[in-house]
Amino acid sequence: MEKLSMLYEGKAKKVFRTSDEDFYIIEYKDDATAFNGIKKGTIQNKGILNNEISTILFELLEKEGVPTHFVKRLNDREMLVKKVEIYPIEVLIRNYAAGSISKRLGIEEGAKLKRTVLEFCYKNDELGDPFINEYHIEAMELATKDEVETIKNYSFKINDILSKYFISKNIILVDFKLEFGKSKDGIVLADEISPDTCRFWDSVTMEKLDKDRFRRDLGNVEGAYVEVLNRLEKQ
């Protein structure tokens, strides 16, 4: 399969067409942004690390029966994926309160939530990815009721699989963001799963091992991403 022209460039990745129209190549960049693009920077080797971390996690999820867009890792920064039509919806899963939920709802950062919280945001940079619910999704025709049901079920299943897996690596999966797409074969998990899109806390020291180090200028950002990858690679 040949890499063809770039289809679009996002804040963290580039997407390329390939000679097979059902597949894309995703290239992971070192660019980092936060607060809806207001804060910009670079995290050394982030693209390489996120490509490896996402590969491990997509393979785990596929093994556990969650369909994903992942086909294979091609090299340092590139991954072959199924072409999908991305739903313009971000799914957030929260096990502990951190970030926006703490600020918006006055829940202390670090508090374990009494139940897993799922949130939907409308993926729209101009509007700042506003928080929406299932009625907005139907009214705006972002997805059908059945598609929303499938996306919710996959999201909770992914949370179960990943939470268990990460805690075995002494990492608390605090929260994470998912994107789903419609492929030839149905709804699949797409995009990436990485320290850019998850909050990871060391379960012993509570140290942050994710993009909050960049957002909050905590230093040693690359080191945190390396640490996550090292723990995932250790058997």
Add this chain to the structure above:
Amino acid sequence: MEKLSMLYEGKAKKVFRTSDEDFYIIEYKDDATAFNGIKKGTIQNKGILNNEISTILFELLEKEGVPTHFVKRLNDREMLVKKVEIYPIEVLIRNYAAGSISKRLGIEEGAKLKRTVLEFCYKNDELGDPFINEYHIEAMELATKDEVETIKNYSFKINDILSKYFISKNIILVDFKLEFGKSKDGIVLADEISPDTCRFWDSVTMEKLDKDRFRRDLGNVEGAYVEVLNRLEKQ
């Protein structure tokens, strides 16, 4: 039944204990606020008008099988109601886009929504009544899953009843806010239903007949409230 000491004073109403511990007296004020209390003013006779309008609408809903806190109108500004424990949740029902949904989601004001949208807000002035979903309600223990189900069912039923009723008065029910409470006899609709808590548009001229006239300084605020009451009183 005797009116006893004031229990609390809100932005639009005062609540008094009575000699029967299962009942409260609600007194409707002329005070008007908007934008979470930032804009303050008075609308002449608003308390009298909202007491009458709410009475007519609570009676209609009771007749149609929706349990409410309403017992009877006592005088110009006062209503006897069942004592309830208010759920700290605001339910918004939207048939047309207006106000915050237009701004947040970029939907043109006045557009008919492709499906009725229900939104929940956490009733908390300090946090600015943030938008929440059913998972937050459970996680924060604001209501149980069953209670949320009942509240949603009542809300949609109320929308059906009121939309039909208002259109017969040449008024479009654009959106409205509800509050529910737990009474001795189960979940009931509480608070008020008035031009303070609904958006009403004349179905012919599209003129606004509600608190948006105050929020947006459109003038003739009292006249709009009087017009709504007159139409409801006409058989």
